[in-house]
Amino acid sequence: MKELVSENIKRLVPYPPGKPIEELEREYGIKGSIKLASNENPLGPSPRAVEAIKKALGKLHRYPDGSGYYLRQKLSSKFGIPFDGIVLGNGSNEIIDLLIRTFIAEKDEVIVTEPSFLVYRLMVQAIGGEPIPVSLKNFALDLNDVIEKCSRSTKIIFLNNPNNPTGSTIRKRDFEDFFGRLSSSTIVVLDEAYIEFVRDGDVVRGFDYVNSEGPFVVTLRTFSKAYGLAGLRIGYGVMHPLLADYINRVRQPFNANSLAQAGALAALDDDAFMHKTRKTVWNGLKFLYLEIEKMGLEYVRSDANFFLIKVNRNAKDIYEAMLKKGVIIRAMNAYGLTNYIRVNVGTPEENKRFLQALREVLDMK
Numbered sequence: 001m002k003e004l005v006s007e008n009i010k011r012l013v014p015y016p017p018g019k020p021i022e023e024l025e026r027e028y029g030i031k032g033s034i035k036l037a038s039n040e041n042p043l044g045p046s047p048r049a050v051e052a053i054k055k056a057l058g059k060l061h062r063y064p065d066g067s068g069y070y071l072r073q074k075l076s077s078k079f080g081i082p083f084d085g086i087v088l089g090n091g092s093n094e095i096i097d098l099l100i101r102t103f104i105a106e107k108d109e110v111i112v113t114e115p116s117f118l119v120y121r122l123m124v125q126a127i128g129g130e131p132i133p134v135s136l137k138n139f140a141l142d143l144n145d146v147i148e149k150c151s152r153s154t155k156i157i158f159l160n161n162p163n164n165p166t167g168s169t170i171r172k173r174d175f176e177d178f179f180g181r182l183s184s185s186t187i188v189v190l191d192e193a194y195i196e197f198v199r200d201g202d203v204v205r206g207f208d209y210v211n212s213e214g215p216f217v218v219t220l221r222t223f224s225k226a227y228g229l230a231g232l233r234i235g236y237g238v239m240h241p242l243l244a245d246y247i248n249r250v251r252q253p254f255n256a257n258s259l260a261q262a263g264a265l266a267a268l269d270d271d272a273f274m275h276k277t278r279k280t281v282w283n284g285l286k287f288l289y290l291e292i293e294k295m296g297l298e299y300v301r302s303d304a305n306f307f308l309i310k311v312n313r314n315a316k317d318i319y320e321a322m323l324k325k326g327v328i329i330r331a332m333n334a335y336g337l338t339n340y341i342r343v344n345v346g347t348p349e350e351n352k353r354f355l356q357a358l359r360e361v362l363d364m365k
Contacts, residue, residue, distance in 0.1 A: 008128045015118055024323060033326035036354055039164070039194070039306045039344040041228035043280060045263070046273045049229055052266035053259050064258035071261050074268055075236065081207055084241040087248065088256040092193060092222040092235030095247075097123055099156065099218060099237070102250045103187060104129045109153040113141050115165060115335035117191065120158045129155075139300050139308070140168040143178035156187045161204065162194045165335055165342045167302020175204040184214035187243070192219055193235075194304035196226035196274065197281055203303065210238055218243065223260075225305065226277055227267040234260035281305045284345035291355050295362070306344040308332065311362065315341050318361060325357040 025033055068088040076083040089095040096119060104110060106128035112120045114133045124131045130153070134145050146157060161170045179188065190206035206219025222235035234256055237247070267273075285307065292299050298310040311318045315331035318341055322329050332340040343354060 006128070008125055012122055012125055015122060021328070024328065025326075028324055028326075030324070030326045033328060034346060034350045034353060035328040036343045036346050036350065037328045037330040038230070039225060039304070040230050041225060041277055041305075042284075042344075042346045042350060043228060043273070043277055045228040045231075046267040046270040048270040048273065049227065049263035049267040052262045056259055056262040059258065062258070064254050064256060064261060066253045068256055068261060071256075071265050072236075074265055075238075078268055079207055079238075081210055081238050082241055085210055085239050085244050087237045087239070087244050087251065088261070089235050089237065089251075090255050090257075090260075091224060091233040092191070092220040092237070093119060094255060095218075095220055095235060095237035096120065096158075096189075096191075098247045098251055099187070099189060100124055100127060100129065102247050104155055107153070108155045109151060111146055111149055111154060111157040113146075113158070113160065113163065115332070115337060116158070116160045117164050118334065136163070136166060136168070139166040141170060143170070143174055147178060147181055150182070150186070152183075154183070154186060156189060157182075158189045158191065160191045160193075161206075162198060162302065162304040164194070164304065165306070165308060165330075165332060165337070166300055167194075167304040167307055168300075169198060169200065169203040169303045171202050172204040172208075173202070179209070179215060179217075182215040186215040187218060188215055189218045189220060193222045193225055195221070197278065197305050198303045199282070200303065207238060210240065213240060213242075216240055216243055223264045223267060226274060227264070227270075228273075228277070229260070229263050229267060232257075232260040232263050234264045280347070281345045284348070284351055287348075288343075288345065288351055288355070295355075295359065306342055308337070308340045308342050309358075310340055312339055313362075315339055318358075321361040322357055325360065327354050327357040329354070 021033055021035055072083055072086040075086055100123045109130045109132050110124045111132045114135050121131045132149050134149050206217050209217035218237055218239040220237050224230035300308040315338055316333055319331035330342040332342055
């Protein structure tokens with residue numbers, strides 16, 4: 001009997017999703033829990049997006065706009081990027097999948113940094129590509145290490161900027177030096193899921209390189225984080241139109257649903273909500289850093305809406321203990337950081353509750 005799946009699939013370790021809050025509360029017998037594990041917006045969704053979605057509900061019997069015309073037009077105008085170089089996705093995750101399925105063949109090499117977003121490696125392995133790991137140094141990426149791992153078989157390089165889970169970023173001057181040393185057939189993917197939280201003007205932005213004809217740059221953006229639309233699953237990739245044309249041959253029709261498009265379109269104009277979100281995150285980070293320092297714990301400063309804390313114990317044990325107190329965080333064991341937890345900024349009240357629970361778990365009353 002033939003094997004049901006290839007060895008590529010057999011070797012995969014599934015991405016570790018969290019359980020619904022309601023299920024965790026049932027299992028642990030708790031109520032009123034808070035979730036600071038998935039880097040979500042603590043303020044909820046963009047109010048303008050919510051209103052736009054309500055207005056669109058009456059058209060659910062119609063298929064969505066398969067071209068995403070109005071959303072792509074808005075993105076092109078707002079960010080000065082080529083209309084024909086924008087590809088919408090069911091979250092930016094789908095753009096990662098489309099890039100790999102379009103441009104990677106079996107045995108092609110894809111460089112992935114570690115620790116970083118686990119999905120890059122999983123998707124490359126699933127189609128028989130070869131993920132080539134590059135380890136971070138002191139929680140940040142040295143692009144010289146990436147160059148050393150490049151070969152004639154290197155097709156794609158994934159760079160998470162800011163990096164998840166460390167929150168580190170890439171300087172523009174370092175990127176340009178690195179970029180000038182690459183083969184013209186290389187595709188560099190700058191995953192900018194958290195770029196809206198970056199305050200440093202020296203950090204590289206992928207939109208500046210969209211017209212490069214080789215090496216190519218693909219920028220990934222999402223509405224899940226700063227815009228608060230994680231439940232809609234809407235993101236996009238920005239690239240040279242040549243690459244977008246190939247991806248659109250692989251992309252499924254109607255992959256971005258109508259409510260997601262309506263919400264994202266309205267969220268782009270919700271400047272007040274974006275300002276409030278950034279202020280909440282930046283103030284929250286400042287407060288949490290100070291309190292963690294008072295506890296005598298080490299942490300990693302971040303340019304995103306989350307950061308790492310060294311707990312000097314098995315992170316899974318801390319995760320379980322925090323759950324019992326109704327505080328959901330992320331243990332970093334799957335990333336190889338066995339004594340680190342990751343926490344995203346919540347509301348001021350949630351931040352205080354997290355700190356109190358952590359003190360109790362670590363016996364720092």
